[in-house]
Amino acid sequence: MLKKEIEKIINKAIKQWIKKEQLKIKNVPVFCVEFPPPNIAGDFSCNVALVMAKEIKSSPYALARKITMLIDTTNICNKVEIAGAGFINFFISPGRLYEELEAICKQGEMYGKENIGRQELIQIEFVSANPTGPLHIGHGRGAAIGDALANILTFIGYKVEKEYYVNNRGKQIEVLGCSVMLQYDKISGQQLDRKEKKYLEEKKSEDIYKGEYIEEIARKIFNDKKYNKIEKGRERGHWFFEKAAIEIIQGWIEQVLNDLGVKFNTWFQESKLYEKKGRQTQIDKVTTLLKKKGYLYDKDGAIWFASSKLGDEKDRVVVRKNNEPTYLASDIAYHYDKFVQRKFKKVINIWGADHHGYVARLKGVITALGYNPQDLKVILYQLVSLYRGGKQIAMSTRKGEFVTLREVINEVGPDVCRFFFLMRGANSSLDFDLEIAKKQSPENPVYYIQYAHARICSIFKEAEKKNYSCRKKNIQLELLKEPEELELMKKLAFYPDIVQLCARKLEPHHIVIYLQDLAKNFHSYYNKFRILSDDIALRQARLKLVKGIKKIISNGLNLLGVSVPEKM
RNA sequence: GCCCCUAUAGCUCAGUUGGAUAGAGUACUGGCCUCCGAAGCCAGGAGCGCAGGUUCGAAUCCUGCUAGGGGCACCA
Numbered sequence: 279m280l281k282k283e284i285e286k287i288i289n290k291a292i293k294q295w296i297k298k299e300q301l302k303i304k305n306v307p308v309f310c311v312e313f314p315p316p317n318i319a320g321d322f323s324c325n326v327a328l329v330m331a332k333e334i335k336s337s338p339y340a341l342a343r344k345i346t347m348l349i350d351t352t353n354i355c356n357k358v359e360i361a362g363a364g365f366i367n368f369f370i371s372p373g374r375l376y377e378e379l380e381a382i383c384k385q386g387e388m389y390g391k392e393n394i395g396r397q398e399l400i401q402i403e404f405v406s407a408n409p410t411g412p413l414h415i416g417h418g419r420g421a422a423i424g425d426a427l428a429n430i431l432t433f434i435g436y437k438v439e440k441e442y443y444v445n446n447r448g449k450q451i452e453v454l455g456c457s458v459m460l461q462y463d464k465i466s467g468q469q470l471d472r473k474e475k476k477y478l479e480e481k482k483s484e485d486i487y488k489g490e491y492i493e494e495i496a497r498k499i500f501n502d503k504k505y506n507k508i509e510k511g512r513e514r515g516h517w518f519f520e521k522a523a524i525e526i527i528q529g530w531i532e533q534v535l536n537d538l539g540v541k542f543n544t545w546f547q548e549s550k551l552y553e554k555k556g557r558q559t560q561i562d563k564v565t566t567l568l569k570k571k572g573y574l575y576d577k578d579g580a581i582w583f584a585s586s587k588l589g590d591e592k593d594r595v596v597v598r599k600n601n602e603p604t605y606l607a608s609d610i611a612y613h614y615d616k617f618v619q620r621k622f623k624k625v626i627n628i629w630g631a632d633h634h635g636y637v638a639r640l641k642g643v644i645t646a647l648g649y650n651p652q653d654l655k656v657i658l659y660q661l662v663s664l665y666r667g668g669k670q671i672a673m674s675t676r677k678g679e680f681v682t683l684r685e686v687i688n689e690v691g692p693d694v695c696r697f698f699f700l701m702r703g704a705n706s707s708l709d710f711d712l713e714i715a716k717k718q719s720p721e722n723p724v725y726y727i728q729y730a731h732a733r734i735c736s737i738f739k740e741a742e743k744k745n746y747s748c749r750k751k752n753i754q755l756e757l758l759k760e761p762e763e764l765e766l767m768k769k770l771a772f773y774p775d776i777v778q779l780c781a782r783k784l785e786p787h788h789i790v791i792y793l794q795d796l797a798k799n800f801h802s803y804y805n806k807f808r809i810l811s812d813d814i815a816l817r818q819a820r821l822k823l824v825k826g827i828k829k830i831i832s833n834g835l836n837l838l839g840v841s842v843p844e845k846m
Numbered sequence: 847g848c849c850c851c852u853a854u855a856g857c858u859c860a861g862u863u864g865g866a867u868a869g870a871g872u873a874c875u876g877g878c879c880u881c882c883g884a885a886g887c888c889a890g891g892a893g894c895g896c897a898g899g900u901u902c903g904a905a906u907c908c909u910g911c912u913a914g915g916g917g918c919a920c921c922a
Contacts, residue, residue, distance in 0.1 A: 308863075310862080310863050310865090312862060313862080314866075315861095315865090315867075315868075315869090316867095316869070317866080317867055323866085325865060328903080362865080363866075365865075408922065445922060448921075448922060449921060449922075450921070595919085596920095604920065605922050608922090630916090631850075631851065631915090631917080632916055634916075634917060635849070635850080635916095636917095658850080660851060660852080660915080661915075668857095701859085702859070702860090706852070706859075707914095709858070714872095725885055726871090726886090729885050729886075730886095732883075732885090733885095736883055738882095740882050740883095741882080775862090779862060782862090787860085788860090788862080790860095791859095791860055791861090794871085801886055802886090802888085805878085805888080806887080806888090808882065809882055810881095845883085846883095846885075
């Protein structure tokens with residue numbers, strides 16, 4: 279990776295300089311190497327002189343001069359320049375760019391792969407929507423981000439596990455079961471005097487799930503032989519409908535995520551935390567543990583978690599008066615399972631922004647369990663608003679009026695869907711316009727990037743047709759000397775930096791921006807220069823260049839989980 | 847009332863650890879296919895919500911304000 283190499287070179291130079299001048303500086307200060315603004319000449323820029331100037335009591339410019347003298351750039355640069363207030367600018371030499379292009383073509387998918395993660399075990403938990411209905415579009419965003427991050431982290435050497443936490447117990451599941459049961463009775467024409475009816479009558483009617491999917495589930499249970507065989511002859515309580523409904527809904531969820539290209543390693547059932555392992559459940563285990571540590575106390579007949587001591591705004595109930603554990607109890611046990619039982623070194627949770635109030639509590643849990651809250655990263659993504667032709671589509675989960683993820687995928691296709699979810703940072707709310715997403719125009723950047731790839735494939739087909747040989751060896755890359763060609767090679771060489779940036783910040787969208795940029799450079803180059811030139815040596819060199827571009831586009835799209843078409 | 851996110855070009859958004867003259871796309875106008883895919887290319891304007899502060903330097907950090915979105919259960 280070029281950036282790291284330059285950092286190393288600078289570090290070395292500074293250490294030499296400190297030794298030479300016998301300065302009393304313990305550590306080389308924190309500086310950064312980055313891309314200079316577009317109007318500035320140079321490929322990488324370093325601010326070390328500006329950062330150090332104050333401590334040394336010297337002008338940044340003079341300092342930069344001294345450091346520059348000691349910089350050994352033979353491997354990577356052909357020029358180092360001081361600019362502005364004292365920036366040190368590096369110019370990557372063409373020779374080095376040719377080497378990188380060779381590496382890209384040779385290594386293919388492996389180009390830029392590193393072992394930064396050192397196979398550390400890391401878990402990403404995402405989507406985790408309650409199995410009480412189909413996924414909606416917001417869940418899609420979480421799915422796309424989580425899956426892309428998993429790809430990126432795996433690529434740089436982490437051992438990543440993707441997990442979906444299934445909340446298959448609790449009040450909302452009871453309501454689901456009852457809601458389905460009501461519909462079932464309607465369909466079957468049976469008017470059983472169920473004890474659950476009383477329960478439902480006591481509830482406000484809003485509590486019952488509406489929406490067509492409830493009827494669909496009830497119909498499926500009624501028609502499917504599988505369910506008819508189960509418990510035949512016995513009256514079915516709401517628990518039966520709960521189980522069947524969850525099974526059906528989870529099937530839908532798995533299917534739609536699968537169609538989006540998202541596969542989980544584990545579907546962790548919340549109910550597992552309540553199963554006895556030996557004498558006690560996981561819940562019992564953590565309750566005992568936290569009690570021993572003094573984080574739990576009794577008040578008003580309930581058991582409380584002293585989260586206010588751990589950074590939360592107030593204490594929270596863990597076990598209710600009626601002896602039922604709360605959701606938090608499950609989450610404590612669940613994260614105990616993640617960190618203690620399964621030994622994940624780092625855990626990433628991806629939540630919708632509406633859960634932000636929960637972050638402090640859960641970090642408190644991690645602390646209470648004796649782990650570093652830094653090892654739990656929570657990524658909050660802002661809400662997705664759906665538009666059609668500039669008009670917002672109103673959604674209400676409660677009323678069952680919402681556009682499902684399924685419908686969106688069916689309408690715009692999985693590639694566009696994933697791409698749109700990934701093109702913005704998680705902190706920005708996302709406007710998803712179905713009309714734009716469907717358009718196959720430059721307004722829609724997915725096709726722009728895919729088109730660049732398809733175009734390159736087409737060039738190779740054309741070359742084959744004309745019986746142009748694509749030599750593998752002795753290609754004169756020095757012939758690539760147009761500014762556009764050098765620029766393209768630089769972009770390609772930056773790919774590993776971009777991937778690592780995404781990994782460091784847990785933000786996949788930088789790859790999207792990068793690919794758009796790369797595609798733009800390519801299209802522009804293509805229009806200006808002829809790849810299949812009559813000059814054989816030049817043609818070979820240019821074919822190699824576009825081959826490199828093709829590889830990088832394909833690698834990038836793969837990390838995002840977007841398909842890479844050879845023709846479109 | 848408290849907490850989180852957001853505010854950058856007419857619109858949708860980038861902007862790396864604070865760095866140099868803040869970038870794309872779209873829309874608008876005009877041009878480019880006898881030649882590798884026109885789903886493309888080239889050329890043209892405008893902007894960091896407001897007010898302070900920190901510093902060599904602020905879209906970026908701090909404080910206050912304004913506007914929009916979300917959240918504040920013994921629901922999950």
